[in-house]
Amino acid sequence: MVAIAYCAGLLYWVSDRLDGGTDPSGTSRVVPPLTVFWAGLACVLTLTVLLCALLHAGVLFRALRRSEYAALTTPNPALSAHDLRRCRDVSAFRALHRLVGEHAVPLIGCYATVAGALVTLCCAAALAGSHPTPETPAGLQAVVHGIATVGDSILGWLPLVIAALGMLVYRNDTVRRTVGVLWDVGTFWPRAAHPLAPPSYAERAVPELQTRVAGLLALPPQDPRRMDGVILAGHSQGAVICAAMLFQLPRRWRRRVWFFSYGCQLTRLYGRVFPAYFGPDRLRALAHALTWPSGYVAWTNFWRDTDPLGWPVGVGERDVPVVDPEGLHPSGGEVADPPIRNHRGYPEAVEFVRERAVVAPLLRRGVPSPRQGVG
Numbered sequence: 001m002v003a004i005a006y007c008a009g010l011l012y013w014v015s016d017r018l019d020g021g022t023d024p025s026g027t028s029r030v031v032p033p034l035t036v037f038w039a040g041l042a043c044v045l046t047l048t049v050l051l052c053a054l055l056h057a058g059v060l061f062r063a064l065r066r067s068e069y070a071a072l073t074t075p076n077p078a079l080s081a082h083d084l085r086r087c088r089d090v091s092a093f094r095a096l097h098r099l100v101g102e103h104a105v106p107l108i109g110c111y112a113t114v115a116g117a118l119v120t121l122c123c124a125a126a127l128a129g130s131h132p133t134p135e136t137p138a139g140l141q142a143v144v145h146g147i148a149t150v151g152d153s154i155l156g157w158l159p160l161v162i163a164a165l166g167m168l169v170y171r172n173d174t175v176r177r178t179v180g181v182l183w184d185v186g187t188f189w190p191r192a193a194h195p196l197a198p199p200s201y202a203e204r205a206v207p208e209l210q211t212r213v214a215g216l217l218a219l220p221p222q223d224p225r226r227m228d229g230v231i232l233a234g235h236s237q238g239a240v241i242c243a244a245m246l247f248q249l250p251r252r253w254r255r256r257v258w259f260f261s262y263g264c265q266l267t268r269l270y271g272r273v274f275p276a277y278f279g280p281d282r283l284r285a286l287a288h289a290l291t292w293p294s295g296y297v298a299w300t301n302f303w304r305d306t307d308p309l310g311w312p313v314g315v316g317e318r319d320v321p322v323v324d325p326e327g328l329h330p331s332g333g334e335v336a337d338p339p340i341r342n343h344r345g346y347p348e349a350v351e352f353v354r355e356r357a358v359v360a361p362l363l364r365r366g367v368p369s370p371r372q373g374v375g
Contacts, residue, residue: 040151042122064095086328093306229363233260262302262346263310287316
């Protein structure tokens with residue numbers, strides 16, 4: 001579709017140049033089709049709505065940051081200037097965590113609704129077949145014509161914007177991480193859900209992970225590689241892959257697996273956008289499937305209030321909050337401030353190491369060998 005649009009634009013640009021002569025009024029006799037006009041108008045209007053949504057998100061972020069900063073500093077009025085600066089940094093990450101978790105989906109939904117309505121109106125106008133302006137527009141018609149021309153120009157620069165974004169992916173960690181998240185979400189589902197997208201990596205990753213886990217647990221007792229149990233740790237999108245695999249894992253193997261999820265997007269992202277697959281009912285079913293006969297729910301979820309992509313799950317599993325940062329100033333002979341890890345570095349956290357030390361003995365002694373033909 002983009003290629004056809006730019007081929008049409010090139011055709012009309014060359015035609016206008018080859019036409020050479022214009023009528024005495026100075027206007028060109030080469031006029032693009034109505035769909036190009038209305039596409040430019042729709043582009044400007046949707047970008048305007050997007051700008052309003054971003055401004056609203058910025059206002060919400062500043063209000064949340066002030067709230068989090070007050071929560072950090074009010075109980076400790078004697079903080080040093082260095083600690084106050086660190087509190088500002090921490091409050092920014094906490095505000096981003098709340099903005100994504102509490103306001104991102106409504107903002108995106110409102111923008112998509114308004115943009116969809118505008119695009120629908122522009123499509124209806126294009127199909128109506130009447131040109132919205134005369135050859136020499138005036139007044140309001142001139143404004144509409146000018147907006148549409150600006151939109152066409154913006155669409156013309158779109159390939160350069162996409163190329164610049166591609167360069168930033170290789171040069172900027174934040175841009176690369178953002179594009180990576182969108183790419184992971186889009187290519188997780190089978191191609192039946194998005195036939196024009198790249199092949200789904202989940203169609204390969206989920207069966208391979210299932211084969212790996214079942215293969216380790218099915219080894220004979222005399223094999224040195226045999227394991228009594230497996231701690232299945234999934235970070236961010238990996239937690240989604242692990243959940244999809246656990247739904248398909250036979251029960252006799254599932255009872256010998258403990259699921260560690262951290263930076264987990266199952267509730268605020270996947271649970272809201274894809275509720276039929278990862279909604280509250282499905283996550284409760286997963287927690288029930290991971291419940292041992294002794295009553296243990298073999299699922300621990302780690303989250304930070306500075307992680308914009310990780311939240312509690314709250315369906316019966318054990319939610320462990322991870323302190324971030326570990327302190328406002330250096331301690332224990334360190335020189336640098338403890339880092340704000342937000343979405344990374346969960347396995348190095350004290351809470352993660354402590355939970356793993358508790359779970360490992362449970363898997364060694366508390367899980368019976370599976371009976372043949374069960375599950």
